[in-house]
Every structure is written in structure tokens, then in C-alpha cells.
Amino acid sequence: MRIKPLEENQISWSLKPLTWMMKRQMGEVLTPFKAWAYRPGITFTMAIFQQSIESSKVTPQTLKRMVCLRAAQMIGCVF
Template identity: 85%
Template structure:
């Protein structure tokens, strides 16, 4: 069973800035994000958590990119 994602006009007002940033950064709203939009509070907090990891100075940015790339390879992500 697959969950049909929400379209932008169905998403909560609190997710509008996140969809705008995702479109600016990636070019479109990614499908998993549309499914997560059913729970806007969790989605918003998860986005804040991801942003805090990306902006952290503890781990070098090159290492973060390599880890993300390797994780994407392991799950078969096309980009």
C-alpha cells in the first residue's frame, strides 16, 4: 500500500516555507516530503533537525557529502 502525497495546495501553512526552499534548492517538491506533509509538526521538526546537522561545524562538510552520497548509493537513489 502506498500513501498518496499531498499537493501543495493541500499542505499546512507551516510547510509552505519549506516547500518554497525545497523548490529553490532541488527544483521540485520531493515525493517523500509530500507523504510526510500529512504530519506537519513532525515534518517541520525533522526539517529543523536536518538543517542543524547540515550547518554543524563538528564534522567537515566534505565528509557529510560523502556519507550522504554513500547512503544514497546503498538505497539505490538515482541522484
């Protein structure tokens, strides 16, 4: 069973800043975000968690990028 992603006009106003940043960085709002948008509280918390991982100095930035790229390759991500 798949969750139908929300359309951009259905996304809660509290997530609009996150959608704006995602469009700016990636050119579009990604489908997983549209599925997470059903639960704005969880989506916002997850965004904070991801940002804390990105800004962490424990692991080198190049290693983080390589891991993300490899994970994308393993799941067949088109970008």
C-alpha cells in the same frame, strides 16, 4: 503499504516556506516531504533537526556530503 503523497496544493500553509526552499534548492518538492506533510509538526521538527546536522561543525562538510551520496546510492536514488 505505502502512504500516498500529498499534492502541493494540499500541503499545509505552515510548510509552504519549506516547500519554497526545497523547490529553490532542488527544483521540485521531493516525495518524502510530501508524505511527511501529513504531520506538519513532525515535518517542521525534522527540518530543524536536518538543518542542525548540516550546520554542525563537528563533522567536516565533505564527509557529510560523501555519506549522503553513499546513502543515496545504496537506496537507488536517481540524483
